[in-house]
Amino acid sequence: MATRPIHEGLFTKPDDPRGAALLAGRCGACGRHHFPAAETCPYCSAETGSVEAVGATGRIFLHTVVQTAPPGYTGPVPYGFGLVDLPEGLRVVTRLAAADLDALESGLRVRLEIAPLCTDEEGNEILSWAYRPDDGAA
């Protein structure tokens, strides 16, 4: 059984010295971030971007709880879902993990975690990302 990311290029690998981070595109022309990283800047169409590790922590902007597994999703339900504001100026769509989903609220400080979400047909563990309320440790 192996472990693989849900998709290449979304977040750092477990042994990355930068720690758990999202891999955002940063435009070489206008300087704005976007996620996932793309060849072309969605804001100014420049093609001179680089990839940066962002979003080790953030704050919840908006959240909800998904009660029923949507098509294609085999992870646990219910699960948290929302928008998280990152210090780099990005606002990302993300799953929210929490021991108590009722405790999620706007403004709450959260930390990125990269952890197994589900397994594929061959039994491989699929890694994905989520933000979890930050208990202040680490």
Next chain:
Amino acid sequence: MSARPVYVAGVGIHPFGRFPDLDVTRLGMSAVRAALAEAQVERGGFQAAFCGTVYTGVAAGHKVLTALGLSGVPIVNVEAGCASGGAALSLGAAQVASGQRDTVLVFGMEKMPRGIIRSSFFPPWCEQAGLSPAPAYFALRARRLMQESGVTRSHLARVSVKNHRNGVDNPFAMYRKPCTEEEVLGAKMVCDPLTLFMLCSPNEGAAAVVLSAAPGPIGPPVRVLAATVRSHLPGSALGEHTPMSGLIGEDPPSPTELAAKEAFETASLGPRDLDFVEVQDTDSGREILSIEELGLCARGGGGAFVEEGVGERGGKLPVNPSGGLLSKGEPLGASALGQIVELAWQLRGAAEKRQVDGARTALAHTVGRGANASVAILQRG
């Protein structure tokens, strides 16, 4: 550019609901037949056709007109998500206004899968990661209204109560039972704060409109003053274009705001000139946001708009007197044209129990995946 007037010469609708024994071509044929009959347009009487649909597949409109023996004219199938019918209308109206065609057939139809809509929009990893469910995005939008527009759970419920009550009088709607605020709030929670009764059902149906440079046989005449479509600008993380990210503090005008601005300018009218509106109510929160984005109240005024009952039947500006998508259901390609059919009936004074007294000018709005938003303004006379 001096444009010719564009008249709604005839309309037709197939009820919205579930019809296991009818394929989508049949639904389309039914609406097209009705619209052509009302307009008294026969074979050879229209010079182009535009068909809005999303899930129907190759040559959807061609199959309908082939089955009716009406092919030969240009037939263009249009996909613009929930605004597909609005996009078809804007193309058809432009052809008549410009003088390129005298009479154009515009129709839309859909047969939607049940439950949460699965589309080819998201890459598979996004679905696997749990980032695709549409109701979750709707819920975030509703929550933002609760934070920024004074909207309460009670307001969200009241929109649903209003639309279900209006739908009781609409023979073309799917749900025709009234419900109470308590029932809406007590229904199954789908994505907090949205309960099952605050979300519309994807379903099946068709609608058709004949546009012409001359008034149709049924009076009083109704004109299309504007029919616009716009897509999204980058920046916002929370829009029907469902991006994976946006920028904090970046709030560009939404597709609805862009389409509304263009429509009001084209029609030389403003929100105060409207007698009623049919707006996108995929969920209760979307109706309130639509009202704000269309400029029918101030930004942040959505909660007060509901609280004061402005959009109730008999209110200052009735919103979704047809019952909206919450009671009609949403057949994507047909829903925008279903609104146009309703507007035409209302403006002719022929909407029976749903009639908005003295309605002369009205607006129809859809918004959805793409993102796409459409706005049409129609007027009697």
